[in-house]
Amino acid sequence: MAEQPWNAAGVAKIRPRIGRWDVAENGEVSLVGTRCTSCGESFFPERRVCGRCRSEATEEIRLKGPARLDSYTVVHQLPAGFAAPLAIGYAALGGDVLVLAPIDAAPDLLRVGMPLALRVGVTRIDDDGEPMTSYRFAPTGA
Amino acid sequence: MRDVFVIGSGMIRFGRYPERLLEDFAGEAVRAALADSGVDPGRIGMAVFGHSQGGRVAGQRVLRELGLTGISILNVENACAGGGSALHTGWMAVASGLHDVALVVGMEKMQKGLIPPNPGEYEAVLGKTLPAKYALRARKHMARYGLTAAQLALVSVKNHRAGALNPNAHYQKEVTLEEVLASRPVAEPLTLLQCCPTTDGAAAVVIAGGELARGVRQSVVRIAATTLKSGMYRNALKDPLSSDDDVATRTGAAAYEMAGLGPTDVDVAEVHDAFTIGEILAYENLGFCPRGQGGRLVEEGVTSIGGRLPVNPSGGRLSLGHPLGATGVVQVVELTRQLQGRCGARQVPGAKVALAYVVGGSTPGIGSGASTVHILTM
Numbered sequence A: 001m002a003e004q005p006w007n008a009a010g011v012a013k014i015r016p017r018i019g020r021w022d023v024a025e026n027g028e029v030s031l032v033g034t035r036c037t038s039c040g041e042s043f044f045p046e047r048r049v050c051g052r053c054r055s056e057a058t059e060e061i062r063l064k065g066p067a068r069l070d071s072y073t074v075v076h077q078l079p080a081g082f083a084a085p086l087a088i089g090y091a092a093l094g095g096d097v098l099v100l101a102p103i104d105a106a107p108d109l110l111r112v113g114m115p116l117a118l119r120v121g122v123t124r125i126d127d128d129g130e131p132m133t134s135y136r137f138a139p140t141g142a
Numbered sequence B: 001m002r003d004v005f006v007i008g009s010g011m012i013r014f015g016r017y018p019e020r021l022l023e024d025f026a027g028e029a030v031r032a033a034l035a036d037s038g039v040d041p042g043r044i045g046m047a048v049f050g051h052s053q054g055g056r057v058a059g060q061r062v063l064r065e066l067g068l069t070g071i072s073i074l075n076v077e078n079a080c081a082g083g084g085s086a087l088h089t090g091w092m093a094v095a096s097g098l099h100d101v102a103l104v105v106g107m108e109k110m111q112k113g114l115i116p117p118n119p120g121e122y123e124a125v126l127g128k129t130l131p132a133k134y135a136l137r138a139r140k141h142m143a144r145y146g147l148t149a150a151q152l153a154l155v156s157v158k159n160h161r162a163g164a165l166n167p168n169a170h171y172q173k174e175v176t177l178e179e180v181l182a183s184r185p186v187a188e189p190l191t192l193l194q195c196c197p198t199t200d201g202a203a204a205v206v207i208a209g210g211e212l213a214r215g216v217r218q219s220v221v222r223i224a225a226t227t228l229k230s231g232m233y234r235n236a237l238k239d240p241l242s243s244d245d246d247v248a249t250r251t252g253a254a255a256y257e258m259a260g261l262g263p264t265d266v267d268v269a270e271v272h273d274a275f276t277i278g279e280i281l282a283y284e285n286l287g288f289c290p291r292g293q294g295g296r297l298v299e300e301g302v303t304s305i306g307g308r309l310p311v312n313p314s315g316g317r318l319s320l321g322h323p324l325g326a327t328g329v330v331q332v333v334e335l336t337r338q339l340q341g342r343c344g345a346r347q348v349p350g351a352k353v354a355l356a357y358v359v360g361g362s363t364p365g366i367g368s369g370a371s372t373v374h375i376l377t378m
Helices: B022-037 B058-064 B082-095 B130-145 B149-163 B177-182 B243-259 B276-285 B294-299 B324-339
Strands: A021-023 A029-036 A058-064 A067-075 A086-093 A097-102 A115-125 A131-139 B004-011 B046-050 B072-076 B101-108 B185-187 B201-209 B221-229 B268-270 B353-363 B367-377
Touching (some): A029 A115, A067 B185, A086 A115, A086 B130, B004 B022, B022 B058, B022 B101, B022 B201, B046 B058, B046 B082, B058 B072, B058 B101, B072 B082, B082 B101, B082 B221, B082 B324, B082 B353, B130 B276, B149 B276, B201 B324, B221 B324, B243 B353, B243 B367, B268 B324, B276 B294, B324 B367
Parallel strands (some): B046 B072, B046 B101, B268 B353
Antiparallel strands (some): A021 A029, A029 A058, A067 A086
């Protein structure tokens, strides 16, 4: 039987859209982003219209590590499905695209400016019990 | 556009009211504002309600109980900026001449704990709770400007000290710097006492233009500026400001221009301190101090009651409480009464110019969804 698109309460089940990623044969993770060919601004996740100049002339790009940590926090109070505490941060990918992701690192080691690599892992357990996989950061060489 | 005045204000004591309906306590705030104005309720042409969680036509449900039916009623959702957005809308209705008197209400009955994200908020889905959003901004400010954990915590100490003087505040108890820093971490560096509590509340103002604004019971306060802006794409790595700082700065600058005033003219302010760092950043975005100096401003006591520019004399979101849609209106209730000299122990003496700022709706890619600034003059 086909899966119903709504839950028991009649609320539509919409999978969160956190953006796409690729894992190469050598294990290297890249994020699928968009570059505006009119003004040159790059975005992640993908978008159809440029957020800066509204042009629809865009191309697909791949964003790879290393990323540079721009800001971070260790979150202690979290919704159901997460394991607390959770380190998250913004890191600059491809030079100038800020991406937010969980960080696999001991909180004491986190420093603004530190280099990070992309990886993929389970970030939380969804309402329906399914693990949600996402892109994550980890210190380079970890 | 004609001048618009606040001719009446009312609120309930903020707190937790698990046994009370929204209609019940919001109606109490409306009755208080109407009584304060002395205006015949039959003169009200429009009512605007700011709320996020009141459900469909909540404003109509409130006014039905008071017999205020048949008029234009509008329900405004703009997250934490809903109350400010409602006032902006009511101002447009009166300033344009469409209505002579309007009622503006902010109200919220809150759910416990964290506000759940929408599935389209891709950062929240990965663990960026609202406290985490502000924690990330705090860490950035610490790294760039040297803001200290103690300076952040002092915002909570200051606002709880003010809240202890406000009989309408949810929490009327002072806290020490040590208590703030030692309270449990929510999203580092923010501790529990640096995050607003979960609070129910409602506040209302009656605004009027033309002849009706004269001869009312209380001395009237003029709305010298009202601005509403939304966040826009900014790349914090390349642009001068992040989306969040940009929208606050633009909303403030537009308000100063509309009023023909500047930051140095402001005598008292209510700003968005849902988290301590929010108040520090508001100082800088609204021009109360140069960028990077917000921590020093609170440390030097400039923004305390008795300082040169008291901020959040009501106790702010941290002590008065933060029922989302109510906040933009309760700020204006507090500032109207400050200008009228009705604030007792927390009165800012001789205040003539007051500024209210709210911001809300964490939205990936554009920062804050909505921001409003109101400037009131005596």
